[in-house]
Amino acid sequence: MIRFLAIAALVALPSAVQAEKLANKLLGAKTVASQQASMPIGSYAKGCGAGLVQLPETGPSWQAMRLSRNRNWGHPEMIDFLVDLSRTAQNLGWVGLYIGDISQPRGGPMTSGHASHQIGLDADIWQLPPKRLNLSRADREKLSSIPVRSADQKSVTQNWTRQHYEVMKAAALDPRVDRIFTAAAVKIEMCKTAKKSDTKWLQKIRPIQGHDTHFHVRLKCPKGARLCETQKPTVAELSKGGNGCDETLMWWVTDYLNPPKPTKKPKDPAPRKRHPREYTMADLPKQCQDVLASP
Template identity: 60%
Template sequence: MRVPRFVLFSCFLLALTTPAFAEPLAKSLFGAKTTGSQQAAAPFGSYAKGCVAGAVQLPESGPTWQAMRLSRNRNWGHPETIDYIKKLSTFARNQRGWSGLYIGDISQPRGGPMLSGHRSHQIGLDIDIWMLPANNLNLSRKHRENISSISMRRSKGAFVNSNWTPQHHAILRAAAKDKRTARIFVFPGAKVQMCKDEKGNRKWLRKIRPWYGHHYHFHVRLKCPRGMKGCVNQAAPPKGDGCADAQKWVNDILSPPPPKPRDPNAPKPKPRREYVLSDLPKQCRSVLQSQ
């Protein structure tokens, strides 16, 4: 007995929708890579949708830094990022009470979506830097898994607490003044405090952006390196020092605005779909396939 063609075609379509034919999640593919690709260094895509070729691993320990949470294997970045860390940590070493910096997540060995945590940090140009003063650069691997940073916030982020010091201000200022920096995310109260305390040139404050969380660490985002055509920069921060905007964040924390009326007829928001490899820039396939 011959099976009609339309039945065979229907079965084929059904098979394509089964897990066996489903494209694996990009985070699983990139999360499985343990080393960088043997390619010229290049970020592809945007900070939250891309990958990085030829990433360099930040050494676990250096004269002015230690990489934290080594089990995550997220101490990889574009060579510019690694150079930036070394330069900023050298500055930090000269601050009272600091011997350098504790470095949190940068990127996975080939960037891409992470198995857990961040949406960004995908192209080797994002760096989490702990607020905890790095006064001991001889921490063991085990200690670096268990130690925690310290919070700088008070009143849900409206103000800094007693852990905040002039040295934090100085390190963030140095981080922002580097021409490679696109923006730095930190909790609103810290930005407002820096706006109050800064007595010199205030141009660098434009790069300090208030954002949710970010009171145990600050998040540096670098610009796409010059000549990297496959890299997509985030739009520049609005002109000005951004202090009025940060103050509004603080005001909203202290006196939350009333919630917007809910439209009963509005469709339910769709959950964010996780990326598969075909969602990412086409170069990311070769980044995965490279030795």
């Protein structure tokens, strides 16, 4: 019996060691930022964040939500952006903003959820206009945001207002912002209602699945952030082809929501891509080891 248990333990050891090396387990276990100069390291979906800053749980124009996740950490430029946008939201008639996930204290692949949000330059902003900014920690765990697109994905719901449009436009006009991910129906509605002479900023509004209750802001690599990988193609490069409205209306309404019947024999499926939660520290930029080891 003792011999059997010893053999079983040896068999289980490799998988246990491998699990221990998973980057999301190691970085996700850190509860505070690294004591380093602020630096986004790697790419938005494969990296980490040195010297991240915690967004205060509550401010005069915002509240951080789902505090149990401890994901209200970001690069200082992101924290400044969120504070600025929340003040703009107040000027537009909202009480402020409810802010969802930014990054873990040291960034990196998350223990659940997002594939990106790894370098402190991504943040989710709820589409629920706050009624008050004195929610308790328990309230912030129970309260949910609201969908602004219909179940069939073809249009916005009655939850969508002109103030939603103006808040997202203000975010897109900020020079720090690279792109904003939202539901396709939102992009389509914004394209329809924007002034024809003022639509260049709409190129930053990018349709994507799973963003009907929040919009996801991604900042550019800050000036001097030499370890940050710029996303390609950049929105500036894409904007040479227009504001994205014609392509959006054509592809999302036709090919995506009502896909054409295939005319050719389907190709063999591509190999499955590894999810960031499967990355080990060896998969991330080497500087992430220093972030992990820092006090």
